[in-house]
Amino acid sequence: MIAYNHAWLKNLLIRQDVDNAFDEGYITKAEQDTIHKKYPVGFYTPNIFIRIGLFILTLIIMLFSFGLMVMVFLSSVERVLGGLSIFFAIVAYLLLEYMVKTKKHYRSGVDDALLWGSAFALFAGISFPNSFSDLTNWIIIFIITLYGSLRFADRLMAVAADISLLGILFYACVECGSTVKAIAPFILMGASMIIYFGVKKLKLQETTLHYLGCLEMISITSLISFYAAGNYYVVRELSNSMFHLNLQPGASIPFGWLFWLFTIITPIIYISRGIHKKDAVMIRVGLLLVVAIVFTIRYYHSILPIETMMTFGGIILLTVGYILMKYLHEPKYGFTYKQISKKHALDKLNIESLVLAETFAPGIEHGGTKFGGGSFGGGGTSADY
Amino acid sequence: MDDTLFTKLHEEGVLSEGSLLKIKARVSGNLFSLHWEIKTLLYLGVLLLSGGLGILVYKNIDSIGHQAILLFIALVCIGCFYYCLKHKAPFSTQRVLSPNVVFDYLLLLGCLSFIIFIGYLQYQYTVFGNRYGLATFIPMVLLFISAYYFDHLGVLSMAITNLAAWMGITVTPLEILKANGFNNTTIILTGLLLGALLISASLFSKKRDLKKHFEFTYNNFGMQIIFISCLAALFEFESIYLLGFLVLLGISWYFYTKALNDRSFYILLVTTLYTYIGLSYVFIRLLDGLGSFFSEGVIYAGLIYFIASGIGMVLFLIRTNKKMKANDRI
Numbered sequence: 189m190i191a192y193n194h195a196w197l198k199n200l201l202i203r204q205d206v207d208n209a210f211d212e213g214y215i216t217k218a219e220q221d222t223i224h225k226k227y228p229v230g231f232y233t234p235n236i237f238i239r240i241g242l243f244i245l246t247l248i249i250m251l252f253s254f255g256l257m258v259m260v261f262l263s264s265v266e267r268v269l270g271g272l273s274i275f276f277a278i279v280a281y282l283l284l285e286y287m288v289k290t291k292k293h294y295r296s297g298v299d300d301a302l303l304w305g306s307a308f309a310l311f312a313g314i315s316f317p318n319s320f321s322d323l324t325n326w327i328i329i330f331i332i333t334l335y336g337s338l339r340f341a342d343r344l345m346a347v348a349a350d351i352s353l354l355g356i357l358f359y360a361c362v363e364c365g366s367t368v369k370a371i372a373p374f375i376l377m378g379a380s381m382i383i384y385f386g387v388k389k390l391k392l393q394e395t396t397l398h399y400l401g402c403l404e405m406i407s408i409t410s411l412i413s414f415y416a417a418g419n420y421y422v423v424r425e426l427s428n429s430m431f432h433l434n435l436q437p438g439a440s441i442p443f444g445w446l447f448w449l450f451t452i453i454t455p456i457i458y459i460s461r462g463i464h465k466k467d468a469v470m471i472r473v474g475l476l477l478v479v480a481i482v483f484t485i486r487y488y489h490s491i492l493p494i495e496t497m498m499t500f501g502g503i504i505l506l507t508v509g510y511i512l513m514k515y516l517h518e519p520k521y522g523f524t525y526k527q528i529s530k531k532h533a534l535d536k537l538n539i540e541s542l543v544l545a546e547t548f549a550p551g552i553e554h555g556g557t558k559f560g561g562g563s564f565g566g567g568g569t570s571a572d573y
Numbered sequence: 574m575d576d577t578l579f580t581k582l583h584e585e586g587v588l589s590e591g592s593l594l595k596i597k598a599r600v601s602g603n604l605f606s607l608h609w610e611i612k613t614l615l616y617l618g619v620l621l622l623s624g625g626l627g628i629l630v631y632k633n634i635d636s637i638g639h640q641a642i643l644l645f646i647a648l649v650c651i652g653c654f655y656y657c658l659k660h661k662a663p664f665s666t667q668r669v670l671s672p673n674v675v676f677d678y679l680l681l682l683g684c685l686s687f688i689i690f691i692g693y694l695q696y697q698y699t700v701f702g703n704r705y706g707l708a709t710f711i712p713m714v715l716l717f718i719s720a721y722y723f724d725h726l727g728v729l730s731m732a733i734t735n736l737a738a739w740m741g742i743t744v745t746p747l748e749i750l751k752a753n754g755f756n757n758t759t760i761i762l763t764g765l766l767l768g769a770l771l772i773s774a775s776l777f778s779k780k781r782d783l784k785k786h787f788e789f790t791y792n793n794f795g796m797q798i799i800f801i802s803c804l805a806a807l808f809e810f811e812s813i814y815l816l817g818f819l820v821l822l823g824i825s826w827y828f829y830t831k832a833l834n835d836r837s838f839y840i841l842l843v844t845t846l847y848t849y850i851g852l853s854y855v856f857i858r859l860l861d862g863l864g865s866f867f868s869e870g871v872i873y874a875g876l877i878y879f880i881a882s883g884i885g886m887v888l889f890l891i892r893t894n895k896k897m898k899a900n901d902r903i
Contacts, residue, residue, distance in 0.1 A: 205578055215592040222587045234894045235838040241845055241890050249883035256876040259869075298887065466605045475610065495628035502622025509614035516607060523605050 190398050191288045191339050192231070197398045199227035231294035242297030250280065250305045273313025280306035288340075303340055307332050323363060326355035337402055346402035350409045354379060362430070369431060373417050373447070380414035383407075404469070411458065411473045418450030421484045451484050466522065612674075619678060639697050646690045653683025661723055668786045669724040677725065684719055684728050688712045688735075709739040726790055733771065733794045740767055761806045768799025792831075796840065799824055800847040807851055814858060821851045836897050841890075849886055853879070 190197070203224060210220045234242065254276055261268050284302035287293040311332055315325055330352040336345035357379055361372040368375075387407045390396050396403060416422050424441050441447070455477035462470030482501075485491070492500075516525040579596045582588040630642055657680045662669045671677050694700045695708045716732035719725065740763050775791035778784055803824055807817040825848040832841035856878055860871050 202578060202582075206582075209579070209592075209596060214595045215588065219588055219592060223582060226585070226587055232891075234891070237838040237842040238890055238894045241842045242887055244846070245849075245883050245887045245890070249880055249887070252876050252879035252883065256873070256880065259872060259876060468605075471607075471610060475613075495625045495632065498621045498625030499629060500625075502618045502620070502625055505614050505618030505621060509611050509618055512607065512611050512614070516611075523607055525606070525608055525611055 189338050190341055191285065192294055192341070192398075193292070194398070196229045196231055196294075199229050200231070201397065201400075202227050203229065230292055232292050232296050233294050234296055239295065239297035239300075243301045244297075246298050246301035247305065250301065254309070270313050270317035273309045273316070275313075277306045277310035277313060280309060284340075299340070300342070303336055303342060303345070307336050307345070321359075321363075323356065323359040326352050326359055330356055337399075341398055341402055343401050343405040346399075347405050347409050350383065350406045351413070353383075354413055370442070373423050376417035377414055377450075380410040380417060384410040384414065408469055408473060411470065412477075415450075415454045415458075415477050415480070418447060418454060419480065419484060420444065420447040420451045421487055423447050452481055455481060463523075615674075615678075623682075639693075643690065643693060643697075646686050646693065650683050650686040650690055653679045653686065657683060657723055664722060666783050668784070671724070677727075680719065680723055680725055681727055684716055684731060687715060688731075706739060709735060713739050720787075721784060724784065726787070729787055729790055730794075733790070737767055737798070757805075757809055761802050761809055764798055764802030765806065768795045768802055771795030771798065792840075796828060796843060800843070804847065804851055804854075807854060814855065818851060818855050821848065825851075833893075833897060838894070838897070841893060841897070845886060845890060849882070853882065856882075 206215065206220055206223050209215050210217070233239075254272075257272055257276060258265055258269075261272065280302050284299060284306060287296075287299055287302065293299045311328055314328055320328070330349060333345050333349040333352055336342055337349050354376055357376060358372060361368045361375055384407055387403045387410070391400065391403050424444070424447070427441060455474045458470050458474030458477065461467070462472075462474055486494075486497070491497075513525050516523055518524075576593075576597050579588060579593055583590070583593045630637065634642070657676060660672050660676055662672060691708060691712050695705075701708045713732060713735040716728055716735055720729035720732050741760065771791050772795035775788045775795060778791060779788045800821075803817065803821045807814055807821060810817060825844050828840055828844040831837070832844060857875060860874055860878075863871065
């Protein structure tokens with residue numbers, strides 16, 4: 189199913205683990221080199237900056253090619269625009285297959301741009317000439333993105349497929365009538381939970397080896413969607429605007445207390461479970477959602493003036509951070525404050541220079557393979573498996 | 574991390590016994606680093622606390638009074654610098670590692686509060702009168718000194734930003750700015766000058782081995798500023814745009830060779846994109862000169878230009894990437 193060379197993908201995974209072990213200082217440079225030689229990777233994967241450049245340039249080429257096509261059919265453009273879009277999508281897709289199969293591009297920026305460009309053009313070509321319902325549109329998006337993620341193992345495509353699946357469920361609930369509409373949040377929460385645990389099972393299978401990145405992104409997305417579906421703000425405002433409840437300011441929704449409970453308890457469960465299971469993703473998502481708790485509460489109840497909240501919040505965060513830093517100075521219960529990666533530990537500079545170094549510094553990343561990980565925007569949280 | 578892969582590698586004979594044992598110890602120890610989580614907590618805490626305190630002071634300015642606030646800011650500033658002076662490692666022309674995390678934050682806080690202090694003095698009491706240049710010059714000097722003395726890249730970035738502000742204000746007196754009489758020409762020329770200055774500073778730090786690791790920051794600021802000013806000049810001085818284009822090409826050539834020498838993909842990307850913008854502008858100007866702007870032929874030519882040049886740029890990037898990687902192995 190996957191378009192890229194399977195053996196190389198497998199070798200790439202081995203190389204990533206080995207590179208990590210090298211960065212953490214467990215194996216020698218000579219060993220790393222031998223293993224790299226033994227497991228060759230023939231993909232064309234340029235450095236991340238080159239990838240960005242190639243992505244932008246490919247998008248420019250695609251846009252102006254489309255413009256050229258539109259110019260040719262300018263006199264009857266409104267009738268043929270849909271067909272033109274679909275034709276464009278097919279050409280872009282064929283080019284994508286060519287680049288991947290023959291030119292061995294793998295996350296080079298060119299394949300990313302062609303994949304997303306052709307997916308977008310295909311959807312636009314099918315959807316814009318017709319006035320489909322929301323449900324139909326989401327189904328079209330789901331089919332396109334599901335194919336994209338299965339064929340090219342693109343992480344963002346996988347996220348889009350996950351979100352569109354939830355979109356289908358939501359609009360299906362809306363079309364089912366008032367009873368189902370009322371329990372839509374629970375259906376979405378249940379679906380997110382099923383996706384999360386399903387993905388967890390899938391990750392252990394041998395067949396999904398090349399989709400590990402996609403699955404990781406999906407599990408992050410479903411953790412967040414589970415929270416969003418039960419969040420008081422989301423439920424109240426969405427049902428108010430979509431189902432015309434005409435709530436007055438201050439009026440609550442039916443079972444409001446239940447959603448308040450979900451709003452506050454879910455992140456706490458994530459964090460405690462994350463700490464218990466040593467699951468970095470859960471801890472980070474949980475910490476992020478604590479911010480969501482604060483915003484949700486503040487939106488409906490102004491307990492304290494904002495500046496007092498900020499000051500006290502800052503003091504609490506600083507105290508907690510400082511205590512944790514001191515407490516975990518020596519590892520306790522398998523947790524440590526120290527950085528494990530040797531590559532970073534060498535560079536004991538402040539945050540700014542680290543950020544600068546990681547984003548800009550030349551020479552830190554040699555060898556294109558290391559940057560195979562991380563689809564656009566996906567690198568941040570998923571870096572820990 | 575899982576040790577099955579490494580056991581397999583060991584059986585294949587590419588991993589030594591010692592390395593495997595180390596990895597096995599690491600896996601069974603299963604140490605989990607909360608480094609970034611804790612750092613983020615601290616960073617957010619500083620942001621929230623300073624923001625909250627700032628608003629608190631702002632809202633209560635009537636009851637506190639300006640002198641008290643100024644005194645407070647001054648005390649914070651002095652306290653921070655006192656700590657930094659006491660804990661700093663001895664000065665060296667090489668990179669000096671900071672003694673601890675707190676040091677970095679306090680140095681930043683000290684520098685920030687100094688800028689606020691000067692700004693507050695000027696805003697409330699107009700101490701410097703109409704010599705606005707002086708009000709930006711003094712913090713700039715202090716920032717540069719701190720950046721070198723304490724070896725801090727963040728402070729260096731602040732100092733460079735301040736330098737830009739100082740140059741901008743010096744060439745364009747505030748009255749003119751207020752009267753909306755923007756003198757684009759001077760601003761663009763100043764930008765070119767500033768860019769050239771920063772690039773020379775980067776060359777200087779590298780050649781003279783004075784804080785070599787500052788070179789990248791200088792070069793990065795200089796590169797962005799000089800490219801943007803050069804493009805602005807291209808758009809602004811319409812009558813001599815071909816000359817502007819030649820200057821742009823010269824700058825691009827400099828950074829292209831630098832990218833190859835330093836093997837910096839970042840510099841290569843930035844250079845390529847800015848040059849491409851300039852090139853496309855000149856091409857469209859030339860097309861525009863050929864016929865009326867909306868004639869069909871011109872639009873076709875423009876579209877085909879973008880497709881062809883885009884493909885050309887893609888090939889250029891791919892080939893240069895290959896070249897730089899080939900050098901990598903030497």
